Amino acid sequence: QKEVEQNSGPLSVPEGAIASLNCTYSDRGSQSFFWYRQYSGKSPELIMSIYSNGDKEDGRFTAQLNKASQYVSLLIRDSQPSDSATYLCAVNQGGKLIFGQGTELSVKP
């Protein structure tokens, strides 16, 4: 079992729709969770961090964490073509980030 798992996609949504990205992790002791966006050929950009169960909202982005289910998700509302990228889920384990394989999102105009 991989430490951090994501659906690789591609996930295709129409412009204006809600994109839902999911991630599960294996280490029940993990406390810090992050979502990064990576455009093709570029390095990752931090878009959300979440530490407590529940929802955390920042603009069009909402991160959701359920530690009991070892599940973290990212919702992107009003998706735009510029949101098309690979989204990486990362979990802090012992001060190091463990990344999922990423979900490729394509937002169609």
Added chain:
Amino acid sequence: GAVVSQHPSWVICKSGTSVKIECRSLDFQATTMFWYRQFPKQSLMLMATSNEGSKATYEQGVEKDKFLINHASLTLSTLTVTSAHPEDSSFYICSATPPRGDAYEQYFGPGTRLTVT
């Protein structure tokens, strides 16, 4: 804030030569920096944790004699790929955590694309 730079952004070298990549934190001091490698269509793999003033901590399977890391100051870490081979061609990315804010957020440099011919 939390800006990390890398130099060069891309480099082409011949097999058997060495290449040095620099990672700088521009607006904060970083006692710890991280080096990752990313192959096409794959996720980021942590290579090593660079600690200012001490030896780097390498991940399992990463050759410490091949990938030399020096963290000589609080704003600069370098990765030297020694005796590079074509299989070392990859996207190398560093990251750092600023001392303010969340303790575990990592901010990435723009990456260095290495091609070994």
